[in-house]
Amino acid sequence: MTADNAWIPRSEILASHQKMVAEVDQREALASGQFRPLTRREIEAHGANFGLDAELISHSRMRGLSGGQRVKVVLAACTWQRPHLIVLDEPTNYLDRDSLGALSKALKEFEGGVVIISHNAEFTESLTEEVWSVMNGRMTPQRTQLDSRARLWSSFVREG
Numbered sequence: 119m120t121a122d123n124a125w126i127p128r129s130e131i132l133a134s135h136q137k138m139v140a141e142v143d144q145r146e147a148l149a150s151g152q153f154r155p156l157t158r159r160e161i162e163a164h165g166a167n168f169g170l171d172a173e174l175i176s177h178s179r180m181r182g183l184s185g186g187q188r189v190k191v192v193l194a195a196c197t198w199q200r201p202h203l204i205v206l207d208e209p210t211n212y213l214d215r216d217s218l219g220a221l222s223k224a225l226k227e228f229e230g231g232v233v234i235i236s237h238n239a240e241f242t243e244s245l246t247e248e249v250w251s252v253m254n255g256r257m258t259p260q261r262t263q264l265d266s267r268a269r270l271w272s273s274f275v276r277e278g
Contacts (some may be wrong), residue, residue, distance in 0.1 A: 152200050168194045169220040185212030193221065203231040210238045 147153035147218060154160055162172040168190045180188060189212055210218060225232055227247055236242050252258045
């Protein structure tokens, strides 16, 4: 073997490649404003957007939080890196009326896409433009309750 040729273990090549990709990814995130420093001030400000007190964020453990507070912490955490898409499975569980309002407001202000899987039609229809139903292994677009009410009202007006 000459000095120009050397055997390098595959694991070393993969590790250096992963490190390079992570560095490029971090540099791109910084340039696009998607990277946020993990400072107490940044975290508390972000938590406040979800109705979480700074004291609760800085000094509480998850096991000591109520169900609604846990949901808020999870939502704050999943939006920390400013994703383009959020998928929420039954996000209204464990939330009181005020928390539902805060969640609704946060989702309306979110600039990315949101997929909501829920049985709470009133909540989802106030936020979504489309409603899809999954039944018998098939997913189909559905008319919303608002559309149904409008059709009912228009037929009532025509008949009257």
